[in-house]
Amino acid sequence: MAPEGANNSVNAGDSANxxxxxxxxxxxxxxLKLNGIETIYNVPGIPITDLGRYAxxxxxxxxxxxxxxxxxxxxxxxGFLTKKPGxxxxxxxxxxxxxxxxxxxxxxxxWPMILISGSSEREIVDLMQGDYEEMDQLAIAKxxxxxxxxxxxxxxxxxxxxxxxxxxxxxxxxxxxxxxxGALLGQVMDxxxxxxxxxxxxxxxxxxxxxxDAIARAIDVMKGAKKPLIIMGKGAAYDQSDDAIRExxxxxxxxxxxxxxxxxxxxxxxxxxxxxxxxLVLKESDVVIMMGARLNWLLSHGKGKQWGEPHSKKFIQxxxxxxxxxxxxxxAAPLVGDVGSVVTALSEAMGNDWPKPPxxxxxxxxxxxxxxxxxxxxxLQNNASPMNYQGALGALRRVIDExxxxxxxxxxxxxxxxxxxxxxxxxxxxxxxxGTWGVMGIGMGSAIAAAVxxxxxxxxxxxxxxxxxxxxxxxxxxRYKLPITxxxxxxxxxxxxxxxxxxxxxxxxxxxFVPDSRYDQMMEAFGGTGVHVTNPxxxxxxxxxxxxxxxxxLINAAIDPAAGKExxxxxxxxxxxxxxxARYGAMKKN
Ligand code: ADP
Ligand code: TPW
Ligand code: MG
Numbered sequence: 001m002a003p004e005g006a007n008n009s010v011n012a013g014d015s016a017n018x019x020x021x022x023x024x025x026x027x028x029x030x031x032l033k034l035n036g037i038e039t040i041y042n043v044p045g046i047p048i049t050d051l052g053r054y055a056x057x058x059x060x061x062x063x064x065x066x067x068x069x070x071x072x073x074x075x076x077x078x079g080f081l082t083k084k085p086g087x088x089x090x091x092x093x094x095x096x097x098x099x100x101x102x103x104x105x106x107x108x109x110x111w112p113m114i115l116i117s118g119s120s121e122r123e124i125v126d127l128m129q130g131d132y133e134e135m136d137q138l139a140i141a142k143x144x145x146x147x148x149x150x151x152x153x154x155x156x157x158x159x160x161x162x163x164x165x166x167x168x169x170x171x172x173x174x175x176x177x178x179x180x181x182g183a184l185l186g187q188v189m190d191x192x193x194x195x196x197x198x199x200x201x202x203x204x205x206x207x208x209x210x211x212x213d214a215i216a217r218a219i220d221v222m223k224g225a226k227k228p229l230i231i232m233g234k235g236a237a238y239d240q241s242d243d244a245i246r247e248x249x250x251x252x253x254x255x256x257x258x259x260x261x262x263x264x265x266x267x268x269x270x271x272x273x274x275x276x277x278x279x280l281v282l283k284e285s286d287v288v289i290m291m292g293a294r295l296n297w298l299l300s301h302g303k304g305k306q307w308g309e310p311h312s313k314k315f316i317q318x319x320x321x322x323x324x325x326x327x328x329x330x331x332a333a334p335l336v337g338d339v340g341s342v343v344t345a346l347s348e349a350m351g352n353d354w355p356k357p358p359x360x361x362x363x364x365x366x367x368x369x370x371x372x373x374x375x376x377x378x379x380l381q382n383n384a385s386p387m388n389y390q391g392a393l394g395a396l397r398r399v400i401d402e403x404x405x406x407x408x409x410x411x412x413x414x415x416x417x418x419x420x421x422x423x424x425x426x427x428x429x430x431x432x433x434x435g436t437w438g439v440m441g442i443g444m445g446s447a448i449a450a451a452v453x454x455x456x457x458x459x460x461x462x463x464x465x466x467x468x469x470x471x472x473x474x475x476x477x478x479r480y481k482l483p484i485t486x487x488x489x490x491x492x493x494x495x496x497x498x499x500x501x502x503x504x505x506x507x508x509x510x511x512x513f514v515p516d517s518r519y520d521q522m523m524e525a526f527g528g529t530g531v532h533v534t535n536p537x538x539x540x541x542x543x544x545x546x547x548x549x550x551x552x553x554l555i556n557a558a559i560d561p562a563a564g565k566e567x568x569x570x571x572x573x574x575x576x577x578x579x580x581x582a583r584y585g586a587m588k589k590n
Pocket of ligand 1: 108109110172173232233234235236238239259260261262291292293294295296298318319320321324337338339340435436
């Protein structure tokens, strides 16, 4: 059903005219390039195999993955790191569904991403006649992303890509789905008309400047603060207004708490960092400025014991999405806008003689930070074998301290929770982790995107379970020769490796893996470097060497199977019952 002006078949006799024609393949590639897309994270197959080839031939970087989920995670992390939509390309139905997890995760994390999926013949899909990989993909994608579009006519590709780009990056960023029925790619049309149909998106993510009223209201609340606190989230890291943020934070003199992916916006060693006094500041503060961070489960919704006396605080919230205000608690001063515009306006309104916060508050915070940091550093210096988390992470912390430009990717349970507090970040957007959902399997896709988009060395610190969700992508890392060092914290299982089958039967426990697996040997299968280490000194040396070599390396770090805690820091989220406690309580290892 070719539309007017486009047609699917070119006769041999027409070949003389071919140079005056273009097609769906090329219009799509040209539209992406016109809008600044440089990289596609891809898994080939019908109907997009040639699209990948042509994209590569036309100068785009096309990285082919082993599974769409990881191509998708890579695209979403590219979006987070660059403020441009990361593009993932998949085949129909199963490939699309594999990519969809990443699209939903991108939307949840407020990262711009475009999932382009090939799809089957519309006429056959809509009559449900059983096409190859038949699925109504648009309908399925819609509830899981920010926007979803389908293009049927070659002359609409330009507009479709423009809509996808703008939807992904404007306002609160998120995932966008673009459905490309296979037939579209083969449609041909006049090349000049085709070029005219392309759209370059002007000002894709316009600045959103807060109103003067809103700024004045926030300043009033700040003036009343005796125990102020700033909480920075990954929305602030995403915004890339690093200097303006630093100026505001330093001018205020307020203690600040970075959420995990906001670490490094100001260096973790900054005198105002309250990261090591988290419990104290959450409980005692009286005015809290949320900066690109949501009051979701990660902050116990802004209420409960952790937050001290009920209604003891006033919240100021900076967010690009007005709907975020009052989502969990009352917001006394909503500041709707992009972080950069808002903090710039706040700094201006604070003038030149903004008073420092009361010193009894800042002293109490610094004292707590000092005590906790000292207590922690003693634990980090142990060279125990088998390693515990502190010893192993003490070694990796040194590696990052010495290489502040490196990007740290981190997932797992204990591996995540310990690393987040132990490894200091020194620069913005150097830490990528499991995000808002706490999803396992982001590691290899994130590491690949970080290496490709920034050119800096990447250290991926992975629980052995977390790694299992994405491990096959080490072949991708080796194939593209990326400067990625993967360190597996191998404790033989999920949370711990010493659980037993509570029936006494022969099957292993539900949370354990083959003990003492040698993940390093997997890396060697693909020509990468594999290393096995059993103590922190070895771990430090092997990791430092790998990071400096720039060569794909996997280090299998043997961790004491009894060192971890159930679910790391969030064990309390596991459902409990008195019945289960009575029956099985004694079996629990911790
Ligand atoms: P964290 O998990 O680090 O606490 P969240 O993902 O919960 O952070 O919150 C990020 C918030 O930042 C979201 O509410 C999102 O709307 C907001 N946001 C994203 N980009 C910007 C921006 N450029 N300016 C202001 N807010 C932003
Ligand atoms: C997609 C549930 C949370 S943490 C985790 C799982 C399976 C693994 C923890 O073990 P790991 O780390 O990585 O070995 P460690 O150091 O504690 O031993 N499926 C998805 N996401 C999540 N979060 C889970 C399952 C989970
Ligand atoms: Mg483990």
